[in-house]
Amino acid sequence: MTINCKGNLIDLSTPKVMGILNLTPDSFFDGGKYKNDSEILSQVYMMLKNEATFIDIGAYSSRPNADHISEELELKRLLPIIDLIVKEFPEILISIDTFRSQVAKQGIEAGAAIINDISAGQLDNFMLETVAKLKAPYIMMHMRGTPQTMQKQTTYENLIKEMLFYFSERITKAKALGIIDMIVDPGFGFAKTSKQNFEILNKLNLFNILDKPILVGLSRKSMIYKTLENSAKEALNGTSVLNTIALQNGASILRVHDVKEAMECVKLVEQLKS
Template identity: 75%
Template sequence: MTINCKGNLINLSSPKVMGILNITPDSFFDGGKHKNDASILKHVELMLNEGATFIDIGAYSSRPNAEHVSEAEELQRILPIVSLILKAFPETLISIDTFRSNVAKQTIEAGAALINDISAGKLDENMLPTIANLQVPYIMMHMKGTPQTMQQRTDYKNITKDILLYFSERIASAKALGIIDTIIDPGFGFAKTLEQNYELLNHLELFKMIEKPLLVGVSRKSMIYKKLETTANNALNGTTVLNTVALQKGASILRVHDVKEAMETITLVESLKA
C-alpha cells in the first residue's frame, strides 16, 4: 500500500508517523507554543530527526468550539511557514490540515505534499475537484457539522457502521473525479462522545475492508485525559497505549505530538509480526 508524495512512493505497509505542527494560538494542547521562525524550525527538525515521515501543519484550530478563522488569515498564517520549512528542510513532506480548497491549492503550489481535510470535502464543494486537479494524496476524516457544532452531532444508529458507510460514499465521490491516493481518518474526538470514541477504537479493524490506508489521531486528546481524569500535558502514556491498540488493529499512520514515542511504539508492535 503506497501513496505518491511529490514523486516519492511512500510505502505504508510499514506504519509511518505524522508529526503535528500547530501554528494556531488556540489549539487544545500546543496552541501558541511556536511563535517565531526559530521555534518552528527547531520543532520541525526535532520531529524529522525522531523519524516523522510527514509534518502536518494546521492554521485553523479544529478543537471543539474553536473560533472561526477567515480564509485570508489562514493563508497569511500558513504560507510563510510552508516556505520557511522547505527552505530549511527541502525534502520535508508537508501535510496541510485544511478544509478549504483555495488553501489546499495555494499550499500545494508552495511545495506541500498532501492535504488533510477534517470534513472530507463536505465543508467546501470545490475541495474534491481541487484535489483531483492537484493529484496529491488526500486524507479524508469523518466529522459531522463543523468544529463549532460537532459536539451536538453525536447521534448514530451504529457508529462504526455509519462511519464505514460515510467513507464508502466519500471515496466513491473522490474516485469518480480521478483522485487516486486517499487515506481515511475515523476522526476520534470529532462529533463523538467519550464512549463512542472507545467503541470506534474497539472495532477499528473493520476499517480494513475499505482497503485504504488508515490514519489514527488520538494524541493527547480528551478521550484519553478525561478518562484518566488528568490533563493533555499528562496524556502521553495514555496516547502510547491507544496508539499501540490502533497499530494492532491496522493503523498505517499515527498523527502525533510526540514523534519519538510513536516511533518506538511502531518498532515494538512491528517486532511482534516478525
C-alpha cells in the same frame, strides 16, 4: 499500500508517523507554542530527527468550539511557514490540515505534499475537484457539522456502519473525479463521545474493508485525559497505549504531537508482528 507524495512512493505497509505542527494560538495542547521562525524550525528538525515521515501543518484550530477564522488569515498564517520549512528541509513531506480548497491549492503550490481535510470535502464544494487537479494524496476524515457544532451531533443508530457508509460514499465520489491516493481518518473526538471513540478504536480493523490506509489521531485527546482524570499535558503515556492498540488494529499512520514516543510504538509493534 503506497501513496505518491511529490513523486516519492511512500510504503505504508510499515506504519508511519505524522508529526503535528499547529500554527494556531488556541489549539487544545500546543496552541501558541511556537512564537518565531527559530522555534518552528527547531520543532520540525526534532520531529524529522525522531523519524517522522510527514509533518502536518494546521493554521485553523479544529478543536471543539474553536473560533472560526477567515480564509485570508489561515493563508497568512500558513504560507510563510511552508516556505520557511521547505527552504530549510527541501525533502520534507508536508501535510496541509485544511478544509478549504484554496488553502489546499496554495499550500501544495508552496511545496506541501498532502491535503488533510477534516470534512472529507463537505465544507467546501470545490475541495474534491481541487484535490483531483493537484494529484495530491488526500486524507478524508469522518466528521459531522463543523468544529463549532460537532459536539451536538453525536447520536448514531449504528456508529461503525454509518461511518463505513460515509467513507464509501466519499471514496466513490473522489474516485469518480480521478483522486487516486486516499487515506481515511475515523476522526476521534469529532462528533463522537468518549465512549464512541473507544468503540471505534476497538473495532478499527473493520475499516480495512475500505481498502485504504487508516490514519489515527489520538494524541493527547480528551478521551485519554478525561478517562485518566489528568490533563492533556499528562496524557503522553495514555497516548502511547492507545497508539499501540491502534497499530495492532490496522493503523497505517499515527498523527501525533510526540514523534519519538510514537515511533517507539511502531518499532515495538512491528517487532511483535515479526
